[in-house]
Amino acid sequence: MKAGTPLLPSLQSGGLRSWFFITGRLLAVVLLYVSVGELGIYFGGPESTSAFPPAGIAIGAPLILGYWCWPGVLVGAWIHGWSMGGVDPVYIIAVAVGNTLEGLAGAWLIRRFARGVRFTETPEDIVLFTLLAGVCTPLLSPPFGVPGVHLDSLAFWQHDASTLVVWWLGEVTSIVVLVPAMVLFLCPRALPVPRGGVYECLLLFGMLILISGAVFTTMPPEWAQSYLLPYLCVPFPLWAALRFGPRVTVLATSCQAIIALWATLNGKGIYAGTVPYKALMVYQGFTAVNSVFGLIVASVATERRLSREALKGTSVVLDRMMIQGGRTLPEERSVPPSQGTEPRATANRPGGRTRELSRFMESLENELEQHRQVELALTQMPQRIIEARDGERRRIAQELHDQLGQTLAALKIGLKLNSERSASAGGAAEALRPMELLVNQLIGDVHRLAWELRPPAIDVRGLPDALDAYIRQWASMTGLTVDFHSSLPDGMRLPPEVETAFYRVTQEGLTNVLKHASASRVSVLLDRRDGEVSLIIEDDGRGFEPGGARRPAGPGGGMGLAGIQERASAAGGSFQIESAPSSGTTLFVRIPLSPEPSISSSI
The missing domain is CATH 1.10.1760 (Arp2/3 complex 21 kDa subunit ARPC3)
Structure with a gap:
């Protein structure tokens, strides 16, 4: 139901x-x-x-x-x-x-x-x-x-x-x-105001009762064709439908039905001489057809009247907009005031009115087209911002790997050589050892930062392998148990913006679990079904009320749930969160795939 x-x-x-x-x-x-x-x-x-x-x-x-x-x-x-x-x-x-x-x-x-x-x-x-x-x-x-x-x-x-x-x-x-x-x-x-007045309505029902009573309550003369007499009642629902609308039409057909029912059940009128069951069948068929016929005519008439009133209202609005815009009709400007002609009279000429309305509608369509272009640009702006941000991250990661990483590697080698050469000196070697450890830590931090900015596994092996590598590393660092499963076929590549969106959502989702959930187990599922790819992150933590979840991210807080929503929307997808206190939290991100994703061999 x-x-x-x-x-x-x-x-x-x-x-x-x-x-x-x-x-x-x-x-x-x-x-x-x-x-x-x-x-x-x-x-x-x-x-x-x-x-x-x-x-x-x-x-x-x-x-x-x-x-x-x-x-x-x-x-x-x-x-x-x-x-x-x-x-x-x-x-x-x-x-x-x-x-x-x-x-x-x-x-x-x-x-x-x-x-x-x-x-x-x-x-x-x-x-x-x-x-x-x-x-x-x-x-x-x-x-x-x-x-x-x-x-x-x-x-x-x-x-x-x-x-x-x-x-x-x-x-x-x-x-x-x-x-x-x-x-x-x-x-x-809301129904349109009836065309007919009170006196016309009284005339309608007076004639309806008179004709219906004559047809159904009196015996017709021998020369009358009795099977044609019910057609005398048909014009009244039509009259009510065209002049008064559906409500009066229903009253008219109901009035006819009551008169015909009373007469038929009491053996009066045109159906009195037939078998009772046949009389009831004829009465019922006539009443049903008459009611449906009146309703259909009333609906058509009401629809046409509403359309006509809407067109009148549109014309009034256009006139007001033209007046407020300071426009005048060509005929108004062409008639000199000395001729004593009313400007509005010439403005009402069909030809001038049509031309002016055409020009006004053309300018209105141009303005609407400009508004549509602005709305389209605003719609595409979040995606362009995210693409620009991802491109900048890719460039920074490459610079960290190629420039700073190489420099630190050279520094490490130099420190190691100096340490070996000064081994005989004793004290100098021990002094260089902490510096070598510090350089090793710095190299590891640079590689990790470059990997988080743009993991090479996405470009080389695809999203499932990149997520698997990140989740394994995250689990080893945090000590939490993480189950990851992907149903994407081997070698399947998604559009770059979709892969990046899912990867960043996974990063932020796991970060939120670590910061807020107090969970012991996390499940991550990447699934493709019914033309869309979905990412589900579920934990067994303390949960929360979803209504208060979308708070601004603080320093170090990442993009938060609002950022996940932004990522999903920019990729053309949707974001949903389900949670309750002491019941864990589940994040759903679904992104539709319009073109068929490509399947390439893994490198």
């Missing part, structure tokens, strides 16, 4: 107020469900519930309130079944369970495929709502409902599939009539 719509509500933060709020809504669902069911019984007796059952309430409530309101649907269905009398309680429960499952399934389908409570906005979503929620979900309820309601006479078997079809069509009619009405009137939504 969709995230944010649990089967049970959370009451931890609201206390008593939340209990009252939730209980009130559940009672409202129960009352609405029972009221619709009792209305059908009032119109035509207990058997009329199959003509217009409360299935629309069972779907509309979870759709609007959330799946947690299913107890209200279940209780309402049980009360409605119990009020009919003469039915085994076991089958009442079966019917209630079937109706509840139907409501949850219909609400989930609408949320998943038809944009939820916004399905009335486009014809495509209305069609999906009709097919999925209106046609498919009622199939869940009749297998439970038909044997339960007609158990005594076994009507399901005596009438073959007619009872099942009537029950199914009744559910379809209830869904396509009630669910849009609930959504449009209970969910806040």
Whole structure:
């Protein structure tokens, strides 16, 4: 089910107020469900519930309130079944369970495929709502409902599939009539102001009631073609859709459905002379098609009106921008004031307006293009800074190795020779020994610094070998146990910026473990999967609250977690951290690979 719509509500933060709020809504669902069911019984007796059952309430409530309101649907269905009398309680429960499952399934389908409570906005979503929620979900309820309601006479078997079809069509009619009405009137939504006024609306409903009453409650004359009479009711949903919008359209179709239902169930009107089951089928089919037709026309008309209003608003904004920019139309400058012509009148000429708007839009597009270029440059700046920094580190490492390293090596050799030559002197040799040890330490520090600035293993053997060598050295220096595993194929080379990013992230991650984690064991995993390479660093240390982790790095503190985030973002990847006090810390760095990485032989 969709995230944010649990089967049970959370009451931890609201206390008593939340209990009252939730209980009130559940009672409202129960009352609405029972009221619709009792209305059908009032119109035509207990058997009329199959003509217009409360299935629309069972779907509309979870759709609007959330799946947690299913107890209200279940209780309402049980009360409605119990009020009919003469039915085994076991089958009442079966019917209630079937109706509840139907409501949850219909609400989930609408949320998943038809944009939820916004399905009335486009014809495509209305069609999906009709097919999925209106046609498919009622199939869940009749297998439970038909044997339960007609158990005594076994009507399901005596009438073959007619009872099942009537029950199914009744559910379809209830869904396509009630669910849009609930959504449009209970969910806040900005709709355009209706074109028609109050008097036109009263005229619409007066004629609708008059014509619908004449069609469905009176017997037509013998010369009338009765099968054509329902078409007299079609213009009213069309009128409501084009002039008043979807809300009035739903009211109009609902009004027609109530009049037709009462007349059909009481043996009146054009369907009175047919078999009862056939009369119900014809009524249900007419009502469902009429409701869906009105919704589709209303959505198209509303969409066009909203687009027209948006275009008007855009034109007003452009006019204001042109005035604020000090621009004048060509026609304004060309007409002398002495002629007494209103400048604004000439400015409204279609040709001049179109040319001026074209020039203004062209200049606006140029400005937008400049903004896009600046944004692109700002986006690429972190990557360029990191590349420049890595290049400078590479140059410094090379200088340390080639210049200072060679000089120190020569100094070491000279000290050693002088030490050997002055061995006979005794005291001089002992005096040179500490200097030789100091030079050895200095040479080791220079080599280590050059290796950390740009390890040669990355350029020669690739990222996995470079990480393995660094982790081994780090483990030997710190005494911590480090497990390293790489699933990259042998000889696989990643883009240089990706290899550098992963190497630096590993350095900083292990440094953070040593400084802050108090861990005894660390695991490092380099993995490639689904077109991306991921680096995972996990320790068993004391952990922390991730919300307070991104603090500025102090002296000697390295780039910190913010630097890891910067490295990952510059390489086009993502950074995630999971931690909790006394539960260790895990770092995730994922970088996608757009081109296929190359596989070369290792040197």
